Amino acid sequence: MALSGLDIYKLLPKTNCKKCGFQTCLAFAMQLAKKAIPLDKCPFVTPEVRAVLEQASQPAIRLVEIGSGEAKSSIGNETVLFRHEEKFHHPTAIGFILEDVLSESELNKAIEEINKCTFERVGQKIEVNLVALKETKSKDSKFINALKILLKKTTLGLVLMPKTTETLKTALEICASQKPLVYCSENSLLDSFATIAGNFRVPLAFRGSSVSELSSLTKKIVSRVPDIVLDVHSEKMSDYLWQLTQLRRLSIKKNERSVGFPTMVIADLTDEAASVVEASMFIAKYASIVLLKTRKPEYVLPLLTLRQNIFTDPQKPLQVEPAxxxxxxxxxxxxxxxxxxxxxxxxxxxxxxxxxxxxxxxxxxxxxxxxxxxxxxxxxxxxxxxxxxxxxxxxxxxxxxxxxxxxxxxxxxxxxxxxxxxxxxxxxxxxxxxxxxxxxxx
Amino acid sequence: MAEELKVLDRACLKIYELTMGACAASGGSRKKILKVGGQSAMPFLFEEGEIPHAPLIAAEVSDIVEDDCPFVLKNALKGLTDKPVDWAVEMMGEAGADLICLKLQGTHPDFGNKTSKEAVELVEGLLKKVETPLIVLGSGQADKDNDVLSAVSEATKGERLLFGDVVQENYKTLTAACIADGHNIIAESPIDVNIAKQLNILISDIGLPLDRIVINPTIGALGYGLEYAYSIMERARNAALAGDKMLAMPFICFVGQEAWRAKEAKVSESEWPGSGNADTRGIMWEVVTALAMLQAGADILTMRHPQAIRIVKKAIEDLMKR
The missing domain is CATH 3.40.50.11600 (Rossmann fold)
Structure with a gap:
């Protein structure tokens, strides 16, 4: 959590030596709190104090980027629990899960449908962000072929959901530069997935069934892969909500580093309306990524609109064109x-x-x-x-x-x-x- | 790692528990009594407080046929919109609404100008056909509402219905009627926590107990200002749980009437290529509006489309599993 100017002042030498260019240590501390100048300007800061300040300058929830170029999605880095307290910073990235068993023409059709999920509302373009590719079987896998088709057809951010480390390595050799999010579906593979994702410098998502499980697993892998996304999962809707709320509160109110990461929910129920119900609950509270199966506009448009509403800055009301x-x-x-x-x-x-x-x-x-x-x-x-x-x-x-x-x-x-x-x-x-x-x- | 990974927000105050409907023993004729409120936590966070009652869905029924009813709704309610009692019975049956919200729009001087007597007859007829309490709304024309709703209140004395809406400029007549006849009241404020609070104070000053008030925060549909009410409700509910008893009332959100005014719920697929199936789009517009309000703390949702009611009812059942 960010320290105030006074908190920082307490850690400084308080000699008012002016070497930093400011009249007093307090003035310097105020600038540090605003992140207006680097700490290096003070020659007398001890390594211990430096470590404390560096730790404190990290956001409570890490900012993770997926994809590259115009279609890049930034998620995380939220600072409040309720939008009226300030605002929500990074809109939920909404994406679709495709299975690698789809034929080339089916994949092309799916991508076409996804690309159509772009709308304009109150003068803003609202669109989907991610395409997730899921490996369905480890033998005779069609994953890599399907991936190559996706790479040709879409610029949206990718989520790779392979079943084996071999598939993951091959996939990343092809597309690591696109900064895909790697999704680890089997926690027995988490260790090797973390090493590979870390080596390729791409973010990694994995599933945990409780806050403490997620926390203990991030501690094991964070040194190898710093960009983590927490996939929250439960059998019950209220428990989903509880976990997402706890993750947000622990990171913001307690500065709990082990859960200070963006979150995701997979809302891939076969009943399309039910998956929209789940998705809308978690766009409001507090999923950074929502993955869906349905890509019909009549289901996607309400979700994109809800996201636009919830992530509107309450201090800067939306305007319509004067006309x-x-x-x-x-x-x-x-x-x-x-x-x-x-x-x-x-x-x-x-x-x-x-x-x-x-x-x-x-x-x-x-x-x-x-x-x-x-x-x-x-x-x-x-x-x-x-x-x-x-x-x-x-x-x-x-x-x-x-x-x-x-x-x-x-x-x-x-x-x-x-x-x-x-x-x-x-x-x-x-x-x-x-x-x-x-x-x-x- | 002895410390458990959990942050609990403990409430200092519970939301008032409001009872709708009175059975024969308590002076009414209702077979089914409904309660809302009573919670000491934000929505569905069962681990940190009591949430004794599930949010309710009230089906919106009108005493007059709307001439600009969106075609999706018109199809879904075919043969019902000119027969309010049948319409209500249908919504309580297969669609699964918890109660009926009857809007006496037809009493408005510009839209039918029905008399108080007609309104009383309709409400009495409806009460005979359903076992649950009712929500009864006026037409929004202050003078006429004061006549019509006072008459309905008197005729249904002791039934413990929910009447609405009173506003800052016009609350005395209906509040007095509800006090005299043992009903509850909806207090409407224009997306404003301070006015909501002020109105509750005014109403309680003339003698209506705080556990007989429901707040209507005035919502906008999905895409039409939904976020304003969403945040006003979260602010008010947080303040209530932190101890502000003048905001500690259940919320009612008029989801149906707002959602079905949205272009997205009205326009056909041929008029708007690429927007998908119009029936589903309209239904989901109402559903997602309702879900956002549930997250913000809604206790009563009023809704229109039978399929939207079914979907949200199922969602509430799922959310209430603890």
Missing amino acids: VYTIGAADDRSPVLITTNFSLTYYTVLGEIETSRIPSHLICVDTEGMSVLTAWAAEKFNAEKVADTLIKFKLEEKVRHKNLIIPGYVSMMSGDLEEKSGWKILVGPREAAGLPSYLKNL
Whole structure:
């Protein structure tokens, strides 16, 4: 866990010798806490203190990278248990398990389906991250052939799930540079898998059925393979949740190094809806990787959307593009409403206009993602700004009337706005929920 | 390695346990009594507290046919949406809902303007057909709700139903009715912990015990602001378990009405190529919205699609295995 400036200060010589370039040791400590300068600047730090500080500067949960190039997934390095405490940093990597027994054409088709699992929501691209290849039998293995096909067809991060050390070695000789995640399915092989993965400098995942088992196994292998992913497994959903919660709490609250790694859950139930149920539980809490079998968009899209929601930074609300949105078959006689570009405001207003079934134009003013009242208070949603927006979006060319409906909460701007814009201002309801009856009675 | 690898968060306070339904011996006519709340841990973390009751699913039933009902729902509820009592019975039966959430939308002056008498007749008829308590919602038009819900409250005196919603600007009439007639109440706040708390204080100030209040934190559907309610609920629940009794009420989340407003639950596959089977997509939109709310602490979920209800019911059963 990160030390505060004061914690660090206690470990420094406290002589204020200024050799580090700062007036006092405390000032230097504050910079160290911000990771703004290296510890080397102080010539008097003892090796013991150095070790303590280096240990403390490690993240509580290790950052692990899978894949290379644009499709690289970074997971782990989380700092809180609840998103409102700060934010969740690295979205769950979502991937699909393919078995090596698939024929070349089946594999190609599967990859095609996976590549289609890319969508756009609120101006963001949401997409899947990983393809896992599972070896089904150790004799007459088709793993390497299948791997070669995958390498040709996809740039997504790979998860290798071989059954033997021989297959693993051959596979890594082909694709170690792509930084695949190696998955060890048999803990009797963990020792040799750790050595091989370490030699090839790729991350390693393995399964444990309890927190203590995972902890004792990481201690055995971490010196050889520092990048570890913990595959949590249980027969019961509540136990899955308990283990994932404990792993997160132990690493963040207790700085327990032996479990300070990203986690994964394999949600490969044959019942597709049930696997989505599992996956959504663990996207919320606290899986860094979720692997699925189903790749149908109707199952994948809700999961990608949930991930987008949960991993949104609560301090930086999502915004929609400032623009004039046409709802339904709106024409030049349809009502014109105005609101802010805070996405929640926008979608709430949009939903209510849709409910009213009255085709309308909805203007989103650029309020930097602030909601109506906040933006009003910050002068991002006042008469001037709204009048400018009407001109900027050329509303006079879009409709042949000059009536503008403003949110009830900012009725106080109506006089000023009528003067500045020359439009007739109609004060709408305070809450979006009042829009359907308001629009019907317009 | 003597130290055990475990971090337990112990609660200082339990969520209030709320009872819905009263049997003949307690002045009602319900054969089945339902309880929510009573927990002293975050959702499904059985090792660090009591979780005495499973979250409930209430099937959303309306007294008026929605003219813009998404086609997926329309197909699933064919022949039912204009017969609220049959609709309710069907949802309680094969779909497996725990209770019914009846929305008296048709009493709204702009959407049917049904009378209090009609509302009372419907609720009484429905109570005869189901053994469980009911959730009864107004239309959202404050003045009309005060008339209609007060009348329904009086007519069902002693049944210990759950009425909603009261808001900061309009809570006195319905709260007084619920106090007089022995019902529970839903307190709605606009995704705001402070308003939720303030409203609970106002309601309890006029005499409704704290174990008869359910918080409606106002949720958004998956993809439509779900994360705001999610975090508000986690904050409120954490505060409650840490000792804030004015937030220690069960949550109700209106999942169905929100999820089925999402574009993703409405649009056909031909209108949106690549989006997959529309029925499944709509169902999963409702399911995933419900699951996220369960994780955030929901005690009652209101839902619409029978298949979504089945899937979430099964998920709750699985999650409650300890």
